[in-house]
Amino acid sequence: GNSVTQMEGPVTLSEEAFLTINCTYTATGYPSLFWYVQYPGEGLQLLLKATKADDKGSNKGFEATYRKKTTSFHLEKGSVQVSDSAVYFCAPHFYNQGGKLIFGQGTELSVKP
Amino acid sequence: DVKVTQSSRYLVKRTGEKVFLECVQDMDHENMFWYRQDPGLGLRLIYFSYDVKMKEKGDIPEGYSVSREKKERFSLILESASTNQTSMYLCASGDPTEAFFGQGTRLTVV
Numbered sequence: 001g002n003s004v005t006q007m008e009g010p011v012t013l014s015e016e017a018f019l020t021i022n023c024t025y026t027a028t029g030y031p032s033l034f035w036y037v038q039y040p041g042e043g044l045q046l047l048l049k050a051t052k053a054d055d056k057g058s059n060k061g062f063e064a065t066y067r068k069k070t071t072s073f074h075l076e077k078g079s080v081q082v083s084d085s086a087v088y089f090c091a092p093h094f095y096n097q098g099g100k101l102i103f104g105q106g107t108e109l110s111v112k113p
Numbered sequence: 114d115v116k117v118t119q120s121s122r123y124l125v126k127r128t129g130e131k132v133f134l135e136c137v138q139d140m141d142h143e144n145m146f147w148y149r150q151d152p153g154l155g156l157r158l159i160y161f162s163y164d165v166k167m168k169e170k171g172d173i174p175e176g177y178s179v180s181r182e183k184k185e186r187f188s189l190i191l192e193s194a195s196t197n198q199t200s201m202y203l204c205a206s207g208d209p210t211e212a213f214f215g216q217g218t219r220l221t222v223v
Binding site: 093 | 143146148153157158161172210213217
């Protein structure tokens with residue numbers, strides 16, 4: 001069946017460090033891929049997305065590339081800030097299953113000054 | 114401004130009660146979703162709907178049912194609330210390019 005696996009957290013980094021959060025998925029088709037972010041006390045917001053192989057999504061300095069061969073969509077940022085502290089969710093969206101949207105378990109990021 | 118509105122932010126119910134969680138969206142989306150969010154488990158899909166009166170089970174449908182009589186409204190029903198259903202419940206609506214979330218309902222069953 002379809003599933004998604006994210007790197008376990010929590011991840012603690014110093015400000016200006018490089019960030020990678022791994023995400024891999026299993027799927028019978030080719031889903032669109034999303035990263036959502038949840039800041040403390042808030043709901044989920046779309047961070048970035050990619051709809052086909054080799055697409056790169058980017059927003060607020062974050063990037064992720066749709067890798068069909070490795071079924072991965074790793075999130076990266078070159079220099080994190082304290083304000084990036086949040087929980088990050090990887091989410092494939094399966095059109096061929098009526099639009100089913102599933103989420104990884106979330107990775108908590110804490111950035112220290 | 115797009116909106117997904119959940120009827121309550123906080124709810125306290127007793128074991129055995131029938132509980133209704135309501136969600137309304139104003140974006141004319143066909144797809145709507147209910148998730149529960151628990152520490153260490155992320156978001157788990159309970160049910161989703163891709164059209165009026167259509168529903169599909171997610172990964173953890175047991176103990177829940179849903180209703181979609183109108184396109185803009187998707188209700189989650191706990192037929193007989195139990196303490197293990199204490200959680201944060203999140204509603205979302207979406208199209209193939211994005212899903213939008215409500216603020217969540219924190220349900221406590223005592």
